[in-house]
Amino acid sequence: MSQTAILVKEKGEITLSKSFDFMCSQLRNGRYRLTIERYAEPRTLNQNALMWLWFKCIEDETGTLAIETYNHYCKKFLAYVNDWGEEVYTTSSHLNTKQMTEFLQKIQADAASEFGIMLPLPADRYYQEFINEYKNR
Template sequence: MAEAILTKQNGVVTMDKSFDYLCSTLKNGTYTVSIKRKVEPRTLSQNALMWLWFACIERETGTDKLDVHDYYCQKFLPRQICMNGNIVSVVGSTSKLNTIQMKTFMDKVQADAATELGINLPLPVDQYYKDFINEYLHR
């Protein structure tokens, strides 16, 4: 299979390989071309922020941060699968999320912590974020 990375920026599309070269690598036949948006796995900074939030929730509620992680995965990442003809519910993992899915997950955690627990979980752009890091980074 021939693959290339296309990038569109300021209305201009570029490829990391020439289209002619890609076609030259194909065997004779009929092909279908599809383009899908590339997604990146969750970032280390997203993961680090999530664990800071869970450390905060641990301190405020007394629930271990690993249990907080499992709770939110159960709450926001369940999915149904068919195994041997049986429909079962399984829980997804944050390590399998891409950057967009991780943002959605964290938005839900942040909203739930605020409404259900009364805990404000700040973002890096927030005014007191540095104070938050100093408070929970080494806990």
């Protein structure tokens, strides 16, 4: 049985989401390896919602279904070669927030260059109008 906790260091202070003593008390007798690695937040619901609004816009402009656009971009930008030399791709549900941001940036650039579609970000001037246009379609 493994134990997982989130460690946060802010302003030189460290906090744990669980007591270290409690986690150790839950382990069987034996030797263990303790590894600390940087935690990456999973993609956010806002990132996911934005992506699907963009795909709805692309669908309306090109006639290609949003799910087909999603699959196209996953294959184009999330493909890798596995240990057997086969090309496979993952989906956006496996991305953390940083990876999802990079994925969205690639989609935004590709839509602009390939289709002439400008996909807005929340900070953009006409973002709310974009949301109003595509959120209920």
